[in-house]
């Protein structure tokens with residue numbers, strides 16, 4: 576039984592980012608009305624970072640108890656700490672640095688390239704961090720909302736078509752090499768980790784994503800469209816702009 580799928584089309588990328596930010600804040604507030612902590616997975620990429628920036632400027636953010644929120648990453652570009660191209664660097668700049676009550680220990684970044692460790696080491700370190708916060712018998716915390724972007728080739732996180740990382744099972748993380756999107760070396764959650772999320776939100780904007788969106792919503796298999804494997808246990812939401820939806824029948 577697959578979880579319900581929601582598709583919402585927004586007029587522009589700017590409205591999409593604001594709407595996803597509002598949806599995320601409202602979702603966190605709703606969850607916190609009954610339990611804490613809340614585990615959120617964020618993503619890199621243009622609209623992903625733009626969404627985090629919209630959270631930062633939303634007055635609704637003050638209604639969230641950030642001391643009870645944990646921030647994880649769906650993937651990371653395996654670069655030195657502080658590199659402007661790291662998803663962590665961009666997320667801190669767009670949002671996290673402005674959340675004064677978000678404890679530093681609640682920000683779970685994937686390890687940078689420090690000149691000694693490999694991407695495999697970084698993946699192992701992240702798997703251990705996920706396990707540290709996992710309930711009994713699980714490998715990772717039950718993510719409440721996982722935000723993912725999508726490439727024109729229908730990649731999700733750093734799971735690219737034809738890459739061996741798509742085949743990784745029994746683990747929550749994997750190293751990625753030969754990424755067609757620079758940098759070549761990355762660390763990514765696996766499909767199993769992504770699918771452990773209660774809700775997965777695919778956020779996509781731009782005409783260059785239109786064929787991938789149409790393919791995935793049309794049922795393309797994961798081998799052709801890795802984004803098809805980004806599904807939530809309770810909900811998969813496709814939050815897109817008009818251009819990204821322009822090839823959907």
Ligand SMILES: O=C(O)[C@H](O)[C@@H](O)[C@H](O)[C@H](O)COP(=O)(O)O
Nearest residue numbers: 619620621622724725726731732
């Ligand atoms: O490290 C990354 O680049 C992202 O995690 C990646 O999965 C991104 O979300 C998509 O490639 C979409 O990126 P754009 O929104 O910039 O097209």
